[in-house]
Every structure is written in structure tokens, then in C-alpha cells.
Amino acid sequence: MANHCNSEGRVSELQESLTGFFSQYGFECYPFKVSWYNQKVHQPFNLQYHKDTVAFCIISTSQMYKEAFKPFIDGKKIGVSPGRDACPDDDECLGDPMEECVKFYFKQAIKSLPACDPRAIDTIHYYETHHFAGPKLFLEAAGHVSGAAYYYQRDHQVDLWPKDKHIGISMHPRYGGWFDFRGTLIFKNLQCATLTLPESKPAINLTTDAQINNLLEKFNRQDETYKDITCSTAAMKYSDGQQEYLRCTNLKDKAKLLGLKLTLLTSSIMCYPNIP
Numbered sequence: 001m002a003n004h005c006n007s008e009g010r011v012s013e014l015q016e017s018l019t020g021f022f023s024q025y026g027f028e029c030y031p032f033k034v035s036w037y038n039q040k041v042h043q044p045f046n047l048q049y050h051k052d053t054v055a056f057c058i059i060s061t062s063q064m065y066k067e068a069f070k071p072f073i074d075g076k077k078i079g080v081s082p083g084r085d086a087c088p089d090d091d092e093c094l095g096d097p098m099e100e101c102v103k104f105y106f107k108q109a110i111k112s113l114p115a116c117d118p119r120a121i122d123t124i125h126y127y128e129t130h131h132f133a134g135p136k137l138f139l140e141a142a143g144h145v146s147g148a149a150y151y152y153q154r155d156h157q158v159d160l161w162p163k164d165k166h167i168g169i170s171m172h173p174r175y176g177g178w179f180d181f182r183g184t185l186i187f188k189n190l191q192c193a194t195l196t197l198p199e200s201k202p203a204i205n206l207t208t209d210a211q212i213n214n215l216l217e218k219f220n221r222q223d224e225t226y227k228d229i230t231c232s233t234a235a236m237k238y239s240d241g242q243q244e245y246l247r248c249t250n251l252k253d254k255a256k257l258l259g260l261k262l263t264l265l266t267s268s269i270m271c272y273p274n275i276p
Helices: 007-025 034-038 064-074 097-112 139-146 209-220 224-228 240-247 251-258
Strands: 027-033 053-060 092-094 121-125 150-152 169-171 180-191 270-272
Touching: 007 027, 007 053, 007 064, 007 097, 007 180, 027 034, 027 139, 034 053, 034 139, 053 139, 064 097, 064 240, 097 121, 097 180, 097 251, 139 150, 139 169, 139 180, 150 209, 169 209, 209 224, 240 251
Parallel strands: none
Antiparallel strands: 027 053, 053 180, 092 270, 121 180, 150 169
């Protein structure tokens, strides 16, 4: 049964609780309504919930690598070791380390919510795809309507590239391109008709066609200096170690960089001895 009673107050309570948990690990959360998202994507990719259903877009900042990812891998800060539920016998197993890390913290965030049935919350992680191809969630659209990040796309320019060559890019007003979308939490029994669509506007230094074209050109030419365009301070950027990890293209290289002694069981599963 959907919860309508003082639903806007309930959304504020949830945002406060989620922020209280996620902020200590370098994540941020932004609420949105399903209808806002569905208006931005093609019908086959619509979220199949009531139009006023409340969801939260989750992003990670540069601090996540240090405050969440490394402790998750090292097994020092978290009370349970990563991946145990998926492990045969007494081994510890991981799929892609970052994917497993995000999944872990999503579960912990849900457990931290007071008086909230986990069965009433659906999660979509950034790496999930539909069986018919395409992502389960267009995170750029969720980020745009929730106010997490502004999505710059082809509409802002015409002549730089052929239509099929161009890709849009989301930019955070303070972090620039130094953040990542991590997924969404959907509170399927919470509906809030009065939730206000946040004002979505370009960053102060991305208001002219020339500035936006420069951003899109850099991004589509894989010039990573695009990330700095709206980044307010150097402290917002990813550390050298984090950038090195993100440049790894396969599990073997990721494992080596993280100092894990791994046995590759399949192309997508890594095992290593229990961490004390």
C-alpha cells in the first residue's frame, strides 16, 4: 500500500537518514519522482512504478575511494567481510571490486533506515542492464531531474560532430566531472505528488554556446580536462591512485593494483583468502 500521509515530510526524513549514512563514505543522494525521469527517456526504458513514486539518485564523490572503497577492500572498517554471501566454502569472493563495493554500501544504507522495510525498496545499480540491451536506468537522466548533475547534450550544439558520433555528458556544479553515478534507491510504496522539481540550470561557467561546445568537444575527444571545467577546487578531484584504478580495464589489473592475491574462477569472479 502506498504511503501518502505527509509524504513530503517522509521524503525529507529519508533524505536526512540516507545523507547521514552515505556522506561518511563519500556518497550523496538526491530525491526525484519517477514521472520526472520517465519524461526524459524513451518509453521502453520507463520505470514501471506509479508516477509519484519517490526514488533517490546516488552519486559518489572523490572521497568515496578513500572512505568506502579502500576500507571495503581492506576489510578494516566494515564489520562484515566483502562478498561472503556469494562465496563457496570459506573463501571470500568478489566480482568487479567497485561493483561489489557499491552493492555493499547500498545494502548497508537500506539497513540503516529506521522503520523501513527493505522489501519496499528496489535498487538499481549503475552497472545493471536490461536483457534486451541498454541500461536499466539512464543515470544521466536521473541525475539531471534530481538536481545531482546537469546533463549537457547535443541540443546545445549542432555542427561539431555527425549526429551518431556525439555523446552528452553530466557535470556536477562543484565536482565537475570528478564524480560517478552509482545507482538509485526506489521507495516503491512512497508516493509524493507535491515533491518539487529542483531547478536545473547550467553551471555558471557553462552558460554560453561556446563554453558548452568546448565541454562537449573535449569529452567526445576523450580529453579528460573536461572534468575540470566546473570543478571548484583541486581537492574535489580523484586521487592519483583512484585515477590509476579507473584506468584498469580488466579484473587482473585491478586485483594487482589493489594488492589482492586472486584466483580467477571465471572471467567475472575473483576469489582471495579471508581477510583477518
